[in-house]
Amino acid sequence: MSETRAELPKTYHDAVVHWQTHEFPDYPMLARVWDRFFPRDGPFCLCAKVADGVSDLIEVGDLVGRPRATTPAELDPKAAHILLGQIRAQASTEFGSIQQHTGTLHRASDPQDQAWVLRVMAEELRHGYQMIHLLTSVDWSPVTDQKPADMVEEILSMTTGSHVLAAFNLEFDSFTDNVVFAAFIDRVGKYQLTMQKVSTYRPYATSMPPMLKEEAFHLAAGVVPLRRWAEAAARGDALVTMDALQKACAKWFGRALEMFGDDRPDANGGADSVRLGLKDMTNRQAQDAYVAEVTQMLDDLNERYVRAKRPDLSRDDAAALHERLKRDRGAADGIAYDDLLRLPDRRFFRRRGDGAFEMWGFDGERFDDVERCIAHVASRLPEAYRASVDVRHWAETLRRVRAKELSLKDAIKSQPRLARVGGPCPCSRSVRWVVDEAGAPGA
Numbered sequence: 001m002s003e004t005r006a007e008l009p010k011t012y013h014d015a016v017v018h019w020q021t022h023e024f025p026d027y028p029m030l031a032r033v034w035d036r037f038f039p040r041d042g043p044f045c046l047c048a049k050v051a052d053g054v055s056d057l058i059e060v061g062d063l064v065g066r067p068r069a070t071t072p073a074e075l076d077p078k079a080a081h082i083l084l085g086q087i088r089a090q091a092s093t094e095f096g097s098i099q100q101h102t103g104t105l106h107r108a109s110d111p112q113d114q115a116w117v118l119r120v121m122a123e124e125l126r127h128g129y130q131m132i133h134l135l136t137s138v139d140w141s142p143v144t145d146q147k148p149a150d151m152v153e154e155i156l157s158m159t160t161g162s163h164v165l166a167a168f169n170l171e172f173d174s175f176t177d178n179v180v181f182a183a184f185i186d187r188v189g190k191y192q193l194t195m196q197k198v199s200t201y202r203p204y205a206t207s208m209p210p211m212l213k214e215e216a217f218h219l220a221a222g223v224v225p226l227r228r229w230a231e232a233a234a235r236g237d238a239l240v241t242m243d244a245l246q247k248a249c250a251k252w253f254g255r256a257l258e259m260f261g262d263d264r265p266d267a268n269g270g271a272d273s274v275r276l277g278l279k280d281m282t283n284r285q286a287q288d289a290y291v292a293e294v295t296q297m298l299d300d301l302n303e304r305y306v307r308a309k310r311p312d313l314s315r316d317d318a319a320a321l322h323e324r325l326k327r328d329r330g331a332a333d334g335i336a337y338d339d340l341l342r343l344p345d346r347r348f349f350r351r352r353g354d355g356a357f358e359m360w361g362f363d364g365e366r367f368d369d370v371e372r373c374i375a376h377v378a379s380r381l382p383e384a385y386r387a388s389v390d391v392r393h394w395a396e397t398l399r400r401v402r403a404k405e406l407s408l409k410d411a412i413k414s415q416p417r418l419a420r421v422g423g424p425c426p427c428s429r430s431v432r433w434v435v436d437e438a439g440a441p442g443a
């Protein structure tokens with residue numbers, strides 16, 4: 001599918017570039033390493049990309065077969081409201097993930113892994129740019145009183161701790177997080193974008209194909225190092241162990257599930273968006289498909305682990321051994337079931353949706369005692385993460401919910417209070433990211 005490229009008006013383009021100089025200082029490094037690591041790909045472009053050839057007709061929902069909307073004013077008011085929320089949340093994830101990756105990018109032990117994450121970050125910047133393009137290229141006044149410049153300002157002012165979704169408010173503890181995040185969280189992004197390809201709002205639908213192409217690379221930036229690490233772990237020369245990977249999976253899986261929205265099996269979350277033609281799966285349907293895909297990813301990693309641990313076995317025998325370990329959950333031929341990676345129960349360590357602030361264990365066991373539950377969950381999380389404000393907030397909230405001092409509703413709404421929340425551009429000369437020509441510093 002061919003695509004057309006567009007640049008933002010100078011004010012907004014400059015605001016994004018200004019944000020990049022503060023929040024993504026490693027960006028210029030990408031141009032320097034591009035030819036070495038991506039010799040077959042054209043140079044990176046910080047621009048909006050719009051797919052050509054997308055159908056003019058609505059694909060799902062009550063209005064299927066009717067023309068797609070090309071401006072917010074043409075949308076059903078409820079659809080327009082949900083769509084604006086989708087675009088803002090998407091923008092928040094794009095800029096938020098760059099802030100997370102930045103913290104540990106330099107701890108990569110392999111130059112290729114680092115270059116791949118750097119490219120992921122640049123592409124997230126482009127995705128954020130794309131969302132700003134959507135917010136500033138048409139008139140949103142029928143949907144919101146907020147001016148375009150203020151919407152952009154709000155997005156660029158978010159920091160780790162003040163983003164829309166919890167997955168983007170967690171600090172990375174090591175480069176393991178950069179990789180596991182790409183494998184787990186970018187994969188949710190892939191599901192969101194794929195669902196929204198059908199969007200009844202044409203400019204959004206046409207934004208999805210180029211983003212999805214890039215998202216495929218982000219998944220590889222997660223899975224390829226994970227494969228190498230699992231094989232190294234089996235050979236005993238691992239710097240990253242299976243235990244470390246297992247714990248990182250436990251850190252991210254619940255946050256990934258929560259990105260789908262209300263996933264309680266009887267809540268039918270997301271049904272309105274399907275009916276209004278904004279996406280083609282409910283929250284739980286999409287999440288089920290996601291869980292199946294992540295299960296397959298871990299199966300693949302485990303099979304590679306078994307093969308590397310027992311190079312004397314044929315491929316078929318190694319696959320059979322892997323199946324036996326999964327079935328019996330014991331130990332055989334020098335490998336234990338507990339050496340392999342597995343997903344936690346969906347209700348483990350949840351703060352929204354299915355299982356929120358209930359006391360479920362890693363394998364779906366139920367706890368009666370809150371302190372035993374907290375100790376169990378903590379023992380499954382990475383050591384560095386366990387000591388964070390995020391985990392402490394979860395534990396304290398769980399205690400208060402179980403003691404009936406806090407309602408579930410308030411618990412779900414409460415956020416860990418981080419020191420760095422919101423805030424203007426750190427430049428001493430300006431207080432806004434979006435600066436009018438006339439009001440530009442020094443002008």
Ligand SMILES: [Fe+2]
Nearest residue numbers: 094123124127
């Ligand atoms: Fe993205």
Ligand SMILES: [Fe+2]
Nearest residue numbers: 186189215218
């Ligand atoms: Fe991504």
